[in-house]
Amino acid sequence: MHISLEKFDLPLNGEQISGTLLSPPQLMPGILFVHGWGGSQKHDLVRARQIAALGCIGLTFDLRGHEGTAAQRETVTRGLNLADLLAAYDWLVSRPTVDPSAIGVVGISYGGYLASILTSLRPVKWLALRSPALYEDAHWERPKQELNLDPSLYDYRRRLLDPDSNRALAACADYQGDALLVEAQCDEIIPHQVIANFSGALATARSLTTRVIAGADHGLSDKRFQHDYTQVLVSWFTEMITGMRKHAAKIAVEELAAASASAMRHEEGPQ
Amino acid sequence: MHISLEKFDLPLNGEQISGTLLSPPQLMPGILFVHGWGGSQKHDLVRARQIAALGCIGLTFDLRGHEGTAAQRETVTRGLNLADLLAAYDWLVSRPTVDPSAIGVVGISYGGYLASILTSLRPVKWLALRSPALYEDAHWERPKQELNLDPSLYDYRRRLLDPDSNRALAACADYQGDALLVEAQCDEIIPHQVIANFSGALATARSLTTRVIAGADHGLSDKRFQHDYTQVLVSWFTEMITGMRKHAAKIAVEELAAASASAMRHEEGPQ
Numbered sequence: 001m002h003i004s005l006e007k008f009d010l011p012l013n014g015e016q017i018s019g020t021l022l023s024p025p026q027l028m029p030g031i032l033f034v035h036g037w038g039g040s041q042k043h044d045l046v047r048a049r050q051i052a053a054l055g056c057i058g059l060t061f062d063l064r065g066h067e068g069t070a071a072q073r074e075t076v077t078r079g080l081n082l083a084d085l086l087a088a089y090d091w092l093v094s095r096p097t098v099d100p101s102a103i104g105v106v107g108i109s110y111g112g113y114l115a116s117i118l119t120s121l122r123p124v125k126w127l128a129l130r131s132p133a134l135y136e137d138a139h140w141e142r143p144k145q146e147l148n149l150d151p152s153l154y155d156y157r158r159r160l161l162d163p164d165s166n167r168a169l170a171a172c173a174d175y176q177g178d179a180l181l182v183e184a185q186c187d188e189i190i191p192h193q194v195i196a197n198f199s200g201a202l203a204t205a206r207s208l209t210t211r212v213i214a215g216a217d218h219g220l221s222d223k224r225f226q227h228d229y230t231q232v233l234v235s236w237f238t239e240m241i242t243g244m245r246k247h248a249a250k251i252a253v254e255e256l257a258a259a260s261a262s263a264m265r266h267e268e269g270p271q
Numbered sequence: 272m273h274i275s276l277e278k279f280d281l282p283l284n285g286e287q288i289s290g291t292l293l294s295p296p297q298l299m300p301g302i303l304f305v306h307g308w309g310g311s312q313k314h315d316l317v318r319a320r321q322i323a324a325l326g327c328i329g330l331t332f333d334l335r336g337h338e339g340t341a342a343q344r345e346t347v348t349r350g351l352n353l354a355d356l357l358a359a360y361d362w363l364v365s366r367p368t369v370d371p372s373a374i375g376v377v378g379i380s381y382g383g384y385l386a387s388i389l390t391s392l393r394p395v396k397w398l399a400l401r402s403p404a405l406y407e408d409a410h411w412e413r414p415k416q417e418l419n420l421d422p423s424l425y426d427y428r429r430r431l432l433d434p435d436s437n438r439a440l441a442a443c444a445d446y447q448g449d450a451l452l453v454e455a456q457c458d459e460i461i462p463h464q465v466i467a468n469f470s471g472a473l474a475t476a477r478s479l480t481t482r483v484i485a486g487a488d489h490g491l492s493d494k495r496f497q498h499d500y501t502q503v504l505v506s507w508f509t510e511m512i513t514g515m516r517k518h519a520a521k522i523a524v525e526e527l528a529a530a531s532a533s534a535m536r537h538e539e540g541p542q
Binding site: 003005010012013015017018019020021022023024026028041045048049052053054055056057058059060061062063064067068069083084087088091092095097242245 | 274276281283284286288289290291292293294295297299312316319320323324325326327328329330331332333334335338339340354355358359362363366368513516
């Protein structure tokens with residue numbers, strides 16, 4: 001790790017003290033939140049604030065076709081929304097305070113589908129999916145709105161799928177980071193088979209944590225369901241980030257111990 | 272914890288995405304290094320760099336009577352050097368990146384004596400003393416150089432002392448933070464009784480870790496002794512800082528869980 005050294009003179013009653021300030025890079029994990037179809041970044045703000053309190057930079061944003069760009073709701077495609085997500089990711093990673101090797105993505109429903117695909121295009125260390133949606137790869141440039149009107153979607157979401165047959169599942173099968181997969185027990189939109197397909201595809205992730213929100217519907221319409229989900233998400237990020245920091249401290253100590261023999265050759269003896 | 276929210280528009284192919292960046296305060300522990308009599312901040316730089324790599328801001332400095340101000344060597348007093356230490360502490364704590372509630376001080380020999388007294392004047396969370404020296408309170412304004420010529424010093428350092436009878440020991444007896452006390456096994460300057468007096472005075476610290484560097488002289492003249500001391504210091508700071516971060520994460524989660532019930536009243540339902 002690069003430690004910057006800054007020499008300075010500290011004035012003291014007309015005299016001065018010579019000092020040296022040593023500073024490590026001030027990098028924090030960056031966590032990106034992707035809302036669902038028909039949602040908005042407002043949905044993510046409470047949880048994003050809680051994750052940020054763990055010592056992370058959070059980023060929420062509105063996918064095109066929502067809020068300020070609601071006029072595009074009928075025309076926006078998965079490709080355009082994936083471009084939105086990539087732009088948000090690239091902007092977050094370019095923040096000077098963000099550690100580009102410690103990026104997490106939290107996606108809900110359609111946002112979980114997009115987040116899964118993102119892992120095949122950009123480095124993601126932590127992937128949290130709540131009730132991730134699934135769509136056939138075909139008709140990629142068809143407006144997203146029309147996908148939900150396709151009568152075959154109902155059957156598609158009830159089939160055991162080979163990860164290779166779907167872009168989002170294939171991305172999960174290649175994913176090497178830590179994954180959290182949260183299911184709503186009484187989800188009327190995303191059937192259990194979709195969750196099972198994601199879970200199977202994530203079998204080779206560095207770690208996989210699956211949880212069910214008891215009694216919950218897709219939208220977590222009851223405050224208790226929202227509370228349960230928040231607890232699951234914050235606990236998981238606490239474990240991930242604390243674990244990473246402990247590991248980083250351990251590595252730093254080992255590296256420095258190995259380097260200290262040479263560095264000490266330049267150190268004076270008796271004091 | 273205050274999380275700042277910054278709204279922004281991200282341009283994308285002539286359109287724009289609305290986003291919100293959430294940032295926690297970027298504060299790091301600050302660690303202050305106090306060299307011994309006849310030493311300089313150069314002695315501390317290797318170890319300060321290693322501690323900084325744990326994610327801390329380090330500060331080394333030259334006490335008056337050393338290096339650039341060596342001309343004052345015959346006249347500088349404990350009071351003046353304590354003023355140096357206070358000025359360095361206050362400067363460190365005023366850095367915008369330093370967490371004022373997470374300050375550590377590492378003092379060697381005379382620097383350990385001054386560091387002990389500092390804890391009675393400023394908040395210190397972690398106190399690391401290597402072969403701390405001890406002087407009688409009397410003649411506070413006498414030049415430091417002359418204290419070592421006092422024939423009674425030899426006996427004073429071989430007496431079991433009541434902490435109330437000595438300013439440095441009294442400060443240790445009131446100290447509420449974590450303490451590390453490192454003894455050089457074959458110290459020809461600081462006898463074991465001095466270490467025992469410090470250890471006894473630190474009995475009510477939040478935690479006390481005492482270690483002996485086997486075979487070492489006062490100045491750690493052998494590279495192996497320096498290596499052993501560095502290992503002890505870095506291991507201790509790793510435990511302290513990792514422990515603090517884990518605790519902070521736990522508190523943040525608990526606070527947020529308690530606050531989430533009210534915050535969620537403002538959250539939308541189905542997504």
